[in-house]
Amino acid sequence: MEKTHRARRGAPLAALAAGLLIALPALAQEQFIGLPSYRVGPYAAGGSGIYGGWIDYMTLINERDGGINGVKLTWEECETEYNNARGVECYERLKGKGPTGNTTFQPLSTGITYSVLEKVAQDKIPMVTIGYGRTDAADGRVFPWVFPMISTYWSQASGMVKFIGGKVGGLEQLKGKKIVYLYHDSAFGKEGIPLMEQSAQKYGFTLKQIPVAHPGNEQQAQWLQIRQEKPDYVILWGWGVMNPTALRAAARSGYPRDRIVGGWWSGSEEDTIPAGDAAKGYISANLSGVGTGFPVIQEVQKHVYARNKGNMEDKNRVGSVYYNRGIVHGILTVEAIRTAQQKFGAGKPMTGEQVRWGFEHLNLDADHLARLGATGLLPELKVSCADHEGAGKVKFQQWDGSKWLPLTDWIEADRAQVRGLIEASAGAYAKEKGVTPRDCSKEP
Amino acid sequence: MLYREAGQFKASYQADQQIFPIRQDRVGFSLVLAFFFLLVPAVANQYWLQAILIPVLIFSLAALGLNILTGYAGQLSLGSAAFMAVGAFAAYNFMLRVPGMPFLLALVLGGLCAAAVGVAFGLPSLRIKGFYLAVATLAAQFFIIWALTKFPWFSNHSASGVISTQAVVILGYAFDTPASKYLLTLSVVALLALLAKNMVRSSTGRAWMAVRDMDVAAEVIGIRPLHAKLSAFAVSSFYCGVAGALYAYTYLGTVEPEGFNLDLSFKILFMIIIGGVGSILGAFLGAAFIVLLPIFLDNIIPQLFGGLLSSSFSSNLQLIVFGGLIIFFLIVEPHGLARLWQIGKEKLRLWPFPH
C-alpha cells in the first residue's frame, strides 16, 4: 500500500516537469500572444466575456485575413484565478513561448499588473491595461512599457463629472449640488477619489464619500444614509455583486435609478440583469460601444461563429459589454502588431520590443476605425511617447430593462486636469524609484 | 540495507540529542541542502526560480509558522495571511521611513510587528477553543486588511493602495537577479526552519504540545497555558510576518492588502494539513504540493483534453480536480505527506529484507 503512495507522489512531479518543458513548436510565421485569463470564481463572467471576445477577434483575423500580413496569430490561455501569485507564474510561463516570445501581456487584473510592472520592462514585453491597472502609467515617459489605453480611472471620473454637469445644465450649474461617491472599499474603489475631490473644489459641488465593505452584498446601511443625504447624483464605483445590490437597495429606498452613474466595471449586463427591474434607467460609463450593430461584430458572426469556431459558450453574449470590450482588446493588439510590421518588416513575427513601438505609434483615426468596422466601438485613439492613454474618452449608456442603449457619444475628460494628476503621481514614482523619465523629443 | 542505524552508538547525551541521529540522514540532508544551495541556482532558469521555487519557499515559511501554532500548540487560526500582510507592510514602512535601515533588520522588525499583532489577537485563545477560536481569528483577518486599506499611511499614500518595495541591498550587494533572490530567500527560510526545529524540541515546544494535547492537564502539571499559547501566537506570527515581507521583497515586488485575503489563509492551512500537522518537513512538502498542483493541472488538463473541452470548462475542471485531490489525500493519508515520508523511512530500514 505504501509503495503505491510513493509512486503516486512521484508521478505528478515528473509529469509537471514534462508539461513545463513542452514548448510550442517554433514556427517562423507565427505571432504568439499569451492570455492570462480567468474563467473560474467570482470574476469568471468578466474574464470569459473579455477573453472570449479577444480570442474571437484573433480567430477572425486568422480565418478571414490569414493573419496579419500572413503572420498567423497563436495564443495560449493560462488560468490566473485573478490571483497575483498565479498571475506571476503565468507571466513567467508564457514569456518564452512562440518564435518571438510573448508579445503582449494583458492580465485584466490590477493586482497582477502591479506584480509584473517592473518585470515587463526587463523582459521587454509591452503591457496593455484597458480600464484598470496603474493610472499614472499613462505617462509614457516614466512607464515606457505600460499602456493604460483608451481611458484611465481618472479620465472616467472626469468624464462622469462632465456628464453630470451636462445633465444639470452645464458645469457651472454643479455649484451647490451634492454628489455621493459610493465605492467598493478597496484600492480599486478609492482610485477615483483624488480627481473627484479636485473637481468638487473646482466646480463647487459637495462630495460625500460612502464606502461599501467587500463583497458588498449588503448595502442597507449605505442607502439609508444616501436617503438622508438626498444627493442630486450618486456615482457608483462598484465591483461584482456590489453593483446589483446597490441598484436593488436604491429601488428599495426610492432613489431614482437614472440619477445613479456607474463606472465601466459597474456597467455590464452582469451588473444589471441580477437586479431585475430595479436596474431600469440606470446609467453607466463604458469605454467601448455595446450591441452587435458594429460591422466588425457582424464579421465575427459570419467568419467565426458561422464556422463554429467561436469561443463563447453562450452565443447570446456576443455584443454584450464585456464581449465588445474583448473585441476592443483584440483590435488594439492586432493593430499595434500591424503598425510594428509597417516599420520593422511586413510578414514577419514581431518581438515584444517592436510591438511596444507599435503600441506607442498606434494611430486609429476615423478612417482607420471605419476600415476596421469599429466606428463607435472604440474612440479615435492616438498614442504617443508621452501619452499612453491615447483618448481619455468615455461613453455613457442606459439600461432599458433588458439591454444597454447608448446614451451619449464619446465624452472627453478634462484632459489637462487628468494629465496634471497623472504627471504628479508618475513624477513621484520616478523620484522614489530613481527612474529618469525619457526625453520624448529624442524617441524614434 | 543502506539505511539503518546498526553500529551507530551514541556515547554522549549530545549525540543522542542531534536533529538527525542517523548518519545516513545527516548525509542525505547535507546533499539536499547542497542541491538547493549550489546546484539549483546554477542550473534552474528564471521560470523555475521566480515562479516556482521562491513562492514555494515563502509559503513553506508561512506554513511553518502556522504549523507551530496549529500543529504544535493546537490553536486553529484562519488569519495567517493577515499576519503576512502585517509583516510585509511593516517591513516596507521601516525601510521607507528609517534612513539607512538594513534589509535584514527590517525583515526581523516586520516579523516582530506581526508577532505583536499576533499576540493581541491571540489573547482570546485563553478562553476560546476550537472552531470558536478559528472563527475569532477571522476577526484578525478582516480587521487587519481593512486597516491597511483604510489608513493610507501604511501604503505611503499610494493612490491605488499598492506598495512597491525598495531594492534589496545587503552590505552593498544588490539582490536583483532571480538566483540571488532565491538564495536570500532560501537562506532565511533554512535558518528559520532550523530555529523552529530546535524550538519544538525545547521546553517551549514541549509546553506547546502539552497544551495542544490537553490544556487543562498541562496546567495541572505546571505549564502556564497563558505563556505557552501566547508564545505560540507570537512565534507563529513572527514566521508569517517574515514570510509576508519576503513575499513582498523577493517574490512579487509589489503587494496590496487585498492580496492577503482569506483565500490565502486557507491555502496556508491546506499546506499544513496536506503536508502534515505538527511536522517541520510537512510544511515544506505541503507548500510545494499546494503551489505546484494548480500549475500542474493548468498545464496538463488543456493538453489532455485539448480540443474536447471549452476553455471555461477546462478551468473549472482544474478546480474540481484540485478539490477532489485534497479530499482524496485527506482520506488516504490524514496525517499528510510527512507521514508518508516517515513510513517510507521505516520501510527503508528493513529494505530489501523486510522479514
Next chain:
Amino acid sequence: MQFFFEVLIGGLLSGVLYALVALGFVLIYKASGVFNFAQGAMVFFAALSFVGFQEVLQRWGLPAAPAFWLAFVLTLGAMVVLGILTERIVLRPLVNQPPITLFMATIGLTYLVEGIAQGIWGANVRGLDLGIADEPVEWVMESAGLLVSRFDVFAAAMAGALVLSLALFFQYTRTGRALRAVADDHQAALSIGIPLQRIWAIVWAVAGFVALVAGLIWGARNGVQFALTYTALKALPVLILGGFTSVPGAIVGGLIVGASEKLAEVYIGPMVGGGIESWFPYVLALAFLLLRPEGLFGEKHIDRV
C-alpha cells in the same frame, strides 16, 4: 430617531437572512460535528442549479409556474444527491478523524462544488425573480414614515417558517428524535440501534434544502452569481454568537449581528472612515465570546483531565 429605527429594522431583517445561512451550518455541526465550510458553496450551487433548470425547462416550452416548481423539485433532488454523495465519499472514510481534517475536507468540497456548479451552468450571472417586489411596505411608510422592504419581510417570514418546521421536525418525528440522539452522543445512539450513517445523509440532505431556500432568497436579492458563496462569511459570526449547536441561537445571533453591524456602519463608521461591516460582526462576536466562550445557546463544555 426615525432614522435609527429604519436602520435597526433593516438590520434585523438582514439578520434573519444571515441566520438562514447559519442554520445550514448548525444542522450539520449538531448532527455530525463537522464544521461544513462548503455551506456557502452549496447555497451557490442550489441557486445556480435552480435557475439553470428553470431556463432549460422554459426553453422546452414549459409555462413559468410549473417550470418554477419543477425546477424547485429537481434542484432539491440534486441537493439530496449531493448530500448523500458527500456522506458516502467524503465523510464516511473520514470518520473519527480530528475535526480540523473534516473541516479541511469540506473546504476541498467547496472547490469541488464551485467547479461543478460553474462547469455545468457556466459563469453567466443571472437574475432570479420570485415574484415579490422589492418595494417599501406602503402602510408602514405612510403611518410611521419608516422604510421597510416588502421582500425582506417576506424573506424573514420564510426563514421563520423554516425554523419552525425544522423545530417541529426535530421535536416530533422519529427521524428528528434520532437526529437529536445522534447529536447528543454518537456512541450511545449507535448502541441503541440508530443508523448513524443514514442519519448523517438525512442531515446533509436537510442542510441542502436549507441551502436551496437560502440560495433562492439571496439569489433573488442580489442575483445568482459566485458571490453567493460569500454569504457564508456573513453567517460565521452569527454562529459564534448563537453557538454552533443551537437552532434558536442561529436566529437570535443573526438578529444581533444584522442589527449591530448596520448600526455600527451608520453611527461608528463615519468616525473611522466606514466600510467596517466586513469585520465588525467578527470583533463583536469575539468580544462576546470572551464573556461566554460557548456562545449564546451553545452547550457548556466541561474539561476533565
